């Protein structure tokens with residue numbers, strides 16, 4: 570019988586690749602619901618191709634356009650939060666692919682778990698901001714989160730050995746700026762920073778990869794997903810992006826996951842787990858690669874990494890604040906309003922001013938997120954207008 574899935578964020582990079590995986594195995598998967606934020610045109614085209622029962626646009630004003638575009642099809646169209654929740658909890662769905670950006674889908678993911686769905690999780694901001702709430706709901710509902718992020722998928726696969734885990738090593742390509750001087754980094758344009766050397770991804774995660782904020786967020790993700798303490802998670806620069814993560818066991822064995830830089834691989838594994846199916850991906854040619862390099866990250870040139878690790882260690886609402894402030898700062902950078910090097914300044918200032926809540930509930934997480942967005946906007950606007958950090 571086909572596995573019914575819902576995709577939150579079907580119009581994004583992960584969402585589109587999830588649909589490619591589904592299209593490769595049409596008899597094994599059935600798309601039950603698709604959700605996007607604003608892109609009514611692409612969502613309508615996806616509805617026409619994959620024929621879900623439900624299509625949701627978060628943007629209430631554009632939902633009418635979507636409904637008009639698919640009016641000849643047998644599909645229900647909903648809008649906003651209500652639609653998002655309905656898609657996440659739709660009866661008959663086994664797996665919800667969480668692939669939106671930010672934490673807008675947090676409540677829907679919690680509701681999906683409560684409704685008995687497993688989650689294929691790409692949306693890292695949700696775990697960063699509210700990992701304790703999500704993992705608690707996973708335990709309570711006796712459900713699973715199957716990671717989609719390539720590093721976490723790699724860890725997930727390497728953890729199947731059994732034995733005492735000493736540490737996990739998460740690799741980072743180092744991004745497009747890894748050879749740049751601080752002055753060059755300050756002058757980098759959004760176009761340059763968006764040229765990731767090994768992965769093609771959405772704009773936010775690509776900029777986070779350039780600043781290494783992404784690795785910090787991934788460490789927090791790993792902390793929650795695999796119940797590891799922060800001393801057990803290391804970051805390694807590995808420019809070839811061939812080894813996605815490694816797990817070291819108590820007997821000294823180091824298990825690594827190697828694979829092509831193709832997100833369809835971890836997406837498909839999350840959809841088919843515990844099975845492994847064929848994928849028409851380019852196989853790795855180890856002799857052509859010749860060598861694999863590993864190095865320590867340069868924490869001075871990439872301060873976002875330590876900002877994230879510190880927020881993770883401090884916990885409470887700090888990670889939610891870091892993630893929200895970063896999202897706003899990245900938007901300012903992509904809009905050409907602040908330099909790339911100001912992203913860490915915005916995030917650091919907002920963290921400094923934050924009054925944390927120790928074990929926040931959902932409302933407190935959302936309140937911290939909203940506060941951080943507002944304050945990050947003010948700090949970034951100040952930098953944008955004066956070229957100096959706000960005091």
Ligand SMILES: NC(=O)c1ccc[n+]([C@@H]2O[C@H](COP(=O)([O-])OP(=O)(O)OC[C@H]3O[C@@H](n4cnc5c(N)ncnc54)[C@H](OP(=O)(O)O)[C@@H]3O)[C@@H](O)[C@H]2O)c1
Pocket residue numbers: 577578579580581582583584604605606607608609668669670671672673674691692693694717718719768769770771772773774832
């Ligand atoms: N791309 C990758 O290779 C990759 C790898 C690992 C992890 N991830 C994580 O996966 C998630 C999705 O990344 P992506 O690269 O696929 O992003 P993306 O290409 O920018 O797509 C984002 C998706 O979220 C929707 N969206 C846009 N703004 C939103 C908002 N404010 N609230 C809720 N949804 C919104 C978009 O809808 P519209 O198109 O309608 O705007 C789209 O469907 C992120 O958390 C990212 O860190 C991505």
